[in-house]
Amino acid sequence: MRDYFSIFLALVGSFLFLYILLPITLILSFQILDLGSIIKALKDERVLNSLINSVTTATATMLLSLIFGVPLGYLLARKNFFGKNFVQSVVDLPIVIPHSVVGIMLLFTYSEAILDNYLGIISAMLFVSASFTVNSAREGFIAVEEKVEFVARTLGATKSKVFFTITLPLAMHSILTGAIMTWARAISEVGAILIVAYYPKTAQVLVMDYFNNYGLSTARPIAVLLILMSFTLFLILRRVASVKS
Amino acid sequence: MLRVENLSKNWKEFRLKEVSFKVGSGEYFIILGPSGAGKTLLLETIAGIFKPDLGRIFLEGRDITNEPPERRGIAYIPQNYGLFMHMTAYENIAFGLKLRKFQREKIREEVEKIAGILEISDLLGRNVKKLSGGEQQRVAIARALAVKPKILLLDEPFSNLDPNLKGRLMREMKNWRKELEFTAIHVTHSFEESIVLGDRVGILINGEMKQVGEIREVFSKPENEDVAKFLGHENILEGVADGRSLNINGIRIELPQKACGKIRIVIPPESILISKNPLVTSARNNFRAIIHGIEELGAIIKLKLSIGENLLSAYLTKASFVDMNLSEGEEVFISFKATSIHIFE
Numbered sequence: 001m002r003d004y005f006s007i008f009l010a011l012v013g014s015f016l017f018l019y020i021l022l023p024i025t026l027i028l029s030f031q032i033l034d035l036g037s038i039i040k041a042l043k044d045e046r047v048l049n050s051l052i053n054s055v056t057t058a059t060a061t062m063l064l065s066l067i068f069g070v071p072l073g074y075l076l077a078r079k080n081f082f083g084k085n086f087v088q089s090v091v092d093l094p095i096v097i098p099h100s101v102v103g104i105m106l107l108f109t110y111s112e113a114i115l116d117n118y119l120g121i122i123s124a125m126l127f128v129s130a131s132f133t134v135n136s137a138r139e140g141f142i143a144v145e146e147k148v149e150f151v152a153r154t155l156g157a158t159k160s161k162v163f164f165t166i167t168l169p170l171a172m173h174s175i176l177t178g179a180i181m182t183w184a185r186a187i188s189e190v191g192a193i194l195i196v197a198y199y200p201k202t203a204q205v206l207v208m209d210y211f212n213n214y215g216l217s218t219a220r221p222i223a224v225l226l227i228l229m230s231f232t233l234f235l236i237l238r239r240v241a242s243v244k245s
Numbered sequence: 246m247l248r249v250e251n252l253s254k255n256w257k258e259f260r261l262k263e264v265s266f267k268v269g270s271g272e273y274f275i276i277l278g279p280s281g282a283g284k285t286l287l288l289e290t291i292a293g294i295f296k297p298d299l300g301r302i303f304l305e306g307r308d309i310t311n312e313p314p315e316r317r318g319i320a321y322i323p324q325n326y327g328l329f330m331h332m333t334a335y336e337n338i339a340f341g342l343k344l345r346k347f348q349r350e351k352i353r354e355e356v357e358k359i360a361g362i363l364e365i366s367d368l369l370g371r372n373v374k375k376l377s378g379g380e381q382q383r384v385a386i387a388r389a390l391a392v393k394p395k396i397l398l399l400d401e402p403f404s405n406l407d408p409n410l411k412g413r414l415m416r417e418m419k420n421w422r423k424e425l426e427f428t429a430i431h432v433t434h435s436f437e438e439s440i441v442l443g444d445r446v447g448i449l450i451n452g453e454m455k456q457v458g459e460i461r462e463v464f465s466k467p468e469n470e471d472v473a474k475f476l477g478h479e480n481i482l483e484g485v486a487d488g489r490s491l492n493i494n495g496i497r498i499e500l501p502q503k504a505c506g507k508i509r510i511v512i513p514p515e516s517i518l519i520s521k522n523p524l525v526t527s528a529r530n531n532f533r534a535i536i537h538g539i540e541e542l543g544a545i546i547k548l549k550l551s552i553g554e555n556l557l558s559a560y561l562t563k564a565s566f567v568d569m570n571l572s573e574g575e576e577v578f579i580s581f582k583a584t585s586i587h588i589f590e
Contacts (some may be wrong), residue, residue, distance in 0.1 A: 068262040150294045151327035155341035155392055165340075169331045 008159065024227065041221035050206040051229060057118060057202065058187040062123040065182045067132035069173060073137025074163075078146075078216020091131050102127050103195025120197030127184035128192060135208075140171030176241035187230055196239040203229075246270040247396055252290060252300035258379045259286045260452040263300070268430060268445075273422060275439045275460070276432045278449035279475060282431040287449065288398045291430070292321040294313070299515065304395060320394035324401045325387035327394070328373045334360075334384045335369040342391035359387045361425055367461055390425055397429045403438060415441050434477070442465070448472050465513065466587050473511050473589070480512040481557045489583075494554045499529040499583040509589045514583035515558035519548065520578045521569055528582045536575050 031038060041047045075081070076088060094102065106114060106123055114120035152162045158233050168175075190204045198205060203226045211219035247268040254261045261283050268274040277286050278508060289295050292312035300334070301310045307318050318343075321327075330335050335356055337430030342352045360366045363383045368376060373384055382402065389397055403411045414439065422434065426453070431442060439446050440460060446459040448471075456468045467473035473481055486504035489495065518524065524531060534557070539547030546566040550557045561569075573575065 059443060099393040145325075145327070147323040147325065148327045148329065150289065150314070151321055151323065151331070152290050152294065153294070154317070154389070154394075156344040157340075158313075158314045158315055161344070170329075217285070231338055 005179065018108075026223055027220065028227070030147060031221065033061065034221075037217075037221045041225060043163045046201065046206065047203070047225070048151060048221055050203040052214065053118075053121070053200050053205040054187055054226070056120040057228070058183050060118075060122050061129060061186040062133075062179050063181040064122070064126055065130045066175070066179055069130055069133035069178075070137045070168075073134045073166075073175075076134070076138045077141035089136050092126050094131055099128060099191025101197060103192035105155065106196050114196055116197050116199045118197075118200060121193055121200070124192035124196045125186035125189050126191055129182040132173070132181035132185060133178040136181065137171065137175045140174025140178075141167065144170045152211050167238060173241065176237075180234065180237045180241060184230070184234055189198070246272070246305060246431070247291070248303040249291065250301045250303070252287070252297050252302065254286060254290055254295060254299075256286055259283045260279065261290070261297075264449070264452070265300075266447045266454055266457045271426060271428055273442055273444045274430045275430075275443035275446040276449050277432060277436070277439050277446050278435055282449045283452040284360060284434075284449055285400050286434050286452075288311065288321070288400050292319050292398055293317050294321075306387045316434055317351075318395040318464070319397070319398060320389035320533045321398045322385045322389050322402060324404060326381050328381055328385055328388075330372075330374050332373065333369065333375065334371055335383055336372050337373055338369075338388045338391050339480075340388060345392065348365070355359065355385075355391055357390050362421060363387045364416055378405055379414065382414065384408065389544055392426060392587060393505055395428065395429050396481060399429060399431045401433055401544045402431065403433075403435070420444060423570045428484050436464075444489065448475065460501045469513065470509055473587075478511045478513065478516075479508055480514055482512070483507065483509045496532065496552055496555060497523060498586070500588065501586055502588070504588055511587045511589070512557065512581055513587075514558045514560050516558065518580045519559055519561060519569070519571075522570075523578050524580045526580050528580045530583060531580045532579065534577055536571060536577060537574055539571070539573060550577070552579070 072087075076084065076091075097105075103124060106120075106127060110123065114123050115240070148170070149162050151165055152166045153159070157165065188204065190208065193205060194203060194208075201209070205220060207219050207222050207226065210222060249267070250265050252261055252264040259281070264287060266274075267458060276284050276287065286295065290297050293309070293312060297310065301308055304308065304319070306318065314321075327341065332340070338356045338359065339352050342355055347355070355365065356369070360369055363386060365380065365383045367385060368380055368384070373381060376384065379424075382405075386402075395399045405413060406414065414535075416429050419442065419516075431438070433439060443460045445458060445534075446460050446463050448455045448463060448467075450471050455472045456463050463472070464476060467478060468475055482493050484491045484498070486500060486506060486508050488503050488505070489500050491500050491504070491508065491510065500510070516526075518526070532552045534550040536548055536549075537551055540547040540549070541563075546561045546563055548559045548561060548571070550559055561571075
């Protein structure tokens with residue numbers, strides 16, 4: 001007997017898969033037929049600088065999310081304190097705020113300090129992407145059994161020693177996965193950056209710039225470069241994360 | 246060696262109520278009790294993971310009640326062994342030694358020595374995730390003993406193992422003890438583990454240490470009804486005593502000593518003799534009983550008997566059961582010595 005139900009599920013389920021894959025394939029294959037424009041874009045100093053800007057700011061955002069997000073994730077995983085639910089909600093809040101609104105709020109709060117500078121780009125990225133690191137770290141720490149930490153204590157490790165030799169390494173995979181999500185979310189951020197820091201130009205803003213000024217065919221090579229670079233770095237980071245754990 | 250005094254602790258749904266006991270140097274002390282009795286909580290409070298609400302803990306005469314676990318010199322193996330899954334077996338065992346800042350060579354020597362005794366030398370390079378349950382347990386024991394703790398705490402160490410492996414590990418545990426001469430507290434709900442491994446036992450029921458003593462002593466002479474019931478003593482009878490005899494629902498039982506008023510006694514099932522003919526014996530407690538149940542427990546047969554309204558259990562070997570050709574509903578003669586009876590206050 002044929003399993004019609006599974007076939008039905010496969011047919012329906014493949015819609016989203018194809019829907020996501022189609023534009024990516026299409027733009028990449030069109031670009032392969034037009035390698036000249038990509039080489040031209042690579043020679044464009046503005047394009048190169050914007051790509052460097054995107055990568056450095058996203059990476060800085062990821063590092064900041066680790067420095068501040070891991071301790072917060074640990075507290076949320078292990079401690080019970082007054083207002084814990086409130087703290088958790090605040091961490092998750094940026095997911096539901098439109099990114100243009102994020103930009104307005106940041107500008108309203110920090111004004112000149114973040115206007116059109118690297119700090120502005122990073123602050124916009126951090127706001128919208130930090131929750132990935134915090135939540136993954138929290139889940140990673142929750143998965144580390146407290147009994148294992150107890151054993152390490154009885155073997156002579158202080159609380160901080162246990163954290164660095166047992167808890168952190170065991171949660172590392174989850175933490176790094178979250179950090180990669182933060183990086184990916186940061187490099188794909190546009191809305192808040194447009195408002196806070198139009199300059200220094202990031203690649204994601206430049207794509208929009210070129211599209212507005214010169215049209216689709218000029219914007220496409222940069223878009224493709226951005227896609228390729230994001231994919232490559234994403235894959236490298238994933239590989240690093242899986243080797244580390 | 247270890248002295249626990251009036252330890253009380255409330256934690257989640259568990260509580261310990263004024264628990265007191267001592268463990269001597271080199272002793273294998275069993276904490277036996279039903280699940281939910283607070284056994285693990287007691288162990289973890291001794292290890293220093295929890296602070297007691299009340300009471301003191303002394304180790305080698307020193308008050309360690311407020312010492313953090315890393316300065317107690319007490320090793321702990323939780324029920325699931327608590328291995329460090331991101332490390333190899335070698336790194337697990339070396340963990341405590343590294344913290345003690347031993348030389349690299351010295352660490353290697355110590356790890357190899359203990360691994361040799363526990364027969365896990367071949368596993369040292371393996372990731373502990375890939376080891377079987379029995380192997381993991383050996384690594385956990387090696388890791389705990391490598392730091393030469395003053396005392397080793399084991400929480401249900403054999404409960405996750407299949408019966409064959411369990412038997413073997415219990416025998417080996419006795420050898421390891423001889424070889425390494427450690428003091429241990431072993432928490433379990435298994436009578437078998439208690440009898441095979443323990444020197445002394447404490448019975449923990451509902452967070453209270455109901456009785457502490459030599460294994461044989463506690464198993465044969467429970468001091469109160471809770472312990473007797475937990476240990477499976479079934480023949481607990483209540484009656485009114487006047488001097489040396491006890492009146493229970495119309496039958497008179499001779500007591501080992503004088504007693505007065507309402508008391509409870511237990512008659513160990515193994516001390517009851519059964520015969521098809523009236524027994525000629527020096528025992529004063531002779532009764533006629535009706536068999537109303539026969540239960541096979543391997544090589545042993547358990548008979549359910551009634552003397553008037555009183556129900557008793559007795560054990561027979563299978564051989565003598567077949568020999569006597571007993572069947573349900575039959576009348577038999579039973580007899581037990583007064584000295585085999587325990588009286589609860």
